[in-house]
Amino acid sequence: VIAAAVGAILLATITLYATLGGADFGGGLWDLLAGGDKRGRVPRELIDATITPVWEANHVWLVFALVVFWTAFPAAFAAVMTAAALPIWLAVLGVVLRGAGFAFRKEVRGLTAQRALGAVFALSSLLTPFFMGTVIGAMAAGKIPANASHASLSSWTNATSLLIGVLFVSACAYLAAVYLVGEAARRGDVVLDGYFTRRAQTSGVVTGALSLATLFELHNSNVVLFNRLTGRALPLVLVAGLSGLAVITLLAAGRTRGLRALAALAVAAVIWGWGVAQYPVLLPGTALHLNNAGAPHATLVAIVALFSVVALLVGPSFALLFSLQGSLGGDAGSTLGADTLQSQRGFITSSDRGDWLSTVGLVAVGGIVHAIFRRRNDR
Amino acid sequence: MLGAVSGPAAIAAMECGWVVTEVGRQPWVVYRLLTTTAAATTNGGVLGSLSVIVVVYALLGTATIVILRSLSRRWRRADKDVFAVPYGPTEAAS
Numbered sequence: 001v002i003a004a005a006v007g008a009i010l011l012a013t014i015t016l017y018a019t020l021g022g023a024d025f026g027g028g029l030w031d032l033l034a035g036g037d038k039r040g041r042v043p044r045e046l047i048d049a050t051i052t053p054v055w056e057a058n059h060v061w062l063v064f065a066l067v068v069f070w071t072a073f074p075a076a077f078a079a080v081m082t083a084a085a086l087p088i089w090l091a092v093l094g095v096v097l098r099g100a101g102f103a104f105r106k107e108v109r110g111l112t113a114q115r116a117l118g119a120v121f122a123l124s125s126l127l128t129p130f131f132m133g134t135v136i137g138a139m140a141a142g143k144i145p146a147n148a149s150h151a152s153l154s155s156w157t158n159a160t161s162l163l164i165g166v167l168f169v170s171a172c173a174y175l176a177a178v179y180l181v182g183e184a185a186r187r188g189d190v191v192l193d194g195y196f197t198r199r200a201q202t203s204g205v206v207t208g209a210l211s212l213a214t215l216f217e218l219h220n221s222n223v224v225l226f227n228r229l230t231g232r233a234l235p236l237v238l239v240a241g242l243s244g245l246a247v248i249t250l251l252a253a254g255r256t257r258g259l260r261a262l263a264a265l266a267v268a269a270v271i272w273g274w275g276v277a278q279y280p281v282l283l284p285g286t287a288l289h290l291n292n293a294g295a296p297h298a299t300l301v302a303i304v305a306l307f308s309v310v311a312l313l314v315g316p317s318f319a320l321l322f323s324l325q326g327s328l329g330g331d332a333g334s335t336l337g338a339d340t341l342q343s344q345r346g347f348i349t350s351s352d353r354g355d356w357l358s359t360v361g362l363v364a365v366g367g368i369v370h371a372i373f374r375r376r377n378d379r
Numbered sequence: 380m381l382g383a384v385s386g387p388a389a390i391a392a393m394e395c396g397w398v399v400t401e402v403g404r405q406p407w408v409v410y411r412l413l414t415t416t417a418a419a420t421t422n423g424g425v426l427g428s429l430s431v432i433v434v435v436y437a438l439l440g441t442a443t444i445v446i447l448r449s450l451s452r453r454w455r456r457a458d459k460d461v462f463a464v465p466y467g468p469t470e471a472a473s
Binding site for chain 1: 420421422423424428431435439442446449450
């Protein structure tokens with residue numbers, strides 16, 4: 001039971017990282033695709049202003065997920081880190097270069113230097129989620145051996161892994177575009193609202209198609225996972241699909257209320273669907289599962305206790321961070337300082353009803369997961 | 380004079396302390412539980428990846444110092460000139 005709780009904690013941190021940090025990567029992607037410095041200036045400014053206050057905070061969850069993974073399931077962690085060493089190394093390099101490019105770009109003078117640093121930021125925003133996706137793909141496709149002793153190129157360059165890599169990039173772009181629609185609408189910027197609405201719709205359709213393609217590709221590479229995704233995890237897969245369709249419908253109708261929460265819910269449902277489908281196996285194709293790849297019982301108890309403390313401390317801090325941005329931006333009038341204050345706004349604002357919706361949505365996902373497991377145990 | 384030296388000295392002390400713990404613990408990586416040899420990766424390419432990391436961090440370190448110096452120059456001139464940098468002098472003044 002305690003190992004399953006730690007597994008759920010791991011999934012929760014991955015969900016937070018995907019829905020918050022993933023949107024940061026997506027912002028970089030739209031920066032990359034915004035065109036030359038004249039044409040791309042306006043969308044780049046909105047992207048920059050929305051990422052700046054939150055990007056470091058959002059990437060806390062990657063650190064947290066990695067620490068929980070290696071502390072709680074060291075055997076599985078070692079196998080993944082050894083077999084998929086290269087894509088993990090490239091993803092970490094991307095994280096470092098991305099942060100440096102983003103921070104330095106604001107401080108340097110001169111177009112050439114800004115362009116070069118902008119390119120570093122935008123290109124690593126593309127490569128980092130791609131390589132992270134190939135690692136998850138290698139796990140899902142069952143290509144990580146339990147006692148890996150060497151890096152394996154084929155573990156992450158097979159069709160499933162590459163497809164999930166592209167899916168990650170696309171999902172990040174989708175989340176960012178939807179969040180940016182909300183941000184543009186909140187600022188009353190009709191032009192950028194339309195600009196990101198088109199991009200959100202396109203990337204939404206592409207992400208949906210890639211998700212379906214991944215599902216059918218899994219039928220070839222890991223039929224057990226496929227059967228469970230269409231079996232016991234089907235409710236979550238349906239939640240993901242319906243939320244995705246609802247987002248596209250809302251976008252077409254030009255409505256922004258609840259949009260961001262629904263987009264995040266779609267991504268969260270996919271992650272929990274994967275977790276439920278794979279349970280209790282950690283690395284498909286091996287004998288490693290939650291109960292035998294784990295650290296001693298005391299360590300797992302410590303992690304659960306630690307997570308409770310983290311939730312109590314970090315949760316309110318994040319709420320404060322997002323609400324501070326909300327109130328700062330709300331007070332800004334047409335004074336000269338308004339631009340500065342506007343730039344302090346984050347992706348998510350507390351005044352939005354979206355917060356309530358996302359809470360309700362996440363509780364609903366939790367409820368479905370709980371119900372699935374209760375039914376399993378009753379049998 | 381003493382104040383100017385104490386900044387770098389603090390960093391030197393920190394780095395030296397780190398070297399003492401890391402070297403002093405050898406051959407253990409976790410004392411009496413795991414040797415460094417047993418903990419090392421079985422993958423190749425360690426020298427290559429280490430070299431890239433050293434180069435990347437040398438470049439980032441240099442860039443940080445260059446940018447911090449240019450920021451400090453701009454802050455000193457801030458009375459005459461207005462710059463749109465985040466957390467820059469114009470914000471601090473308003």
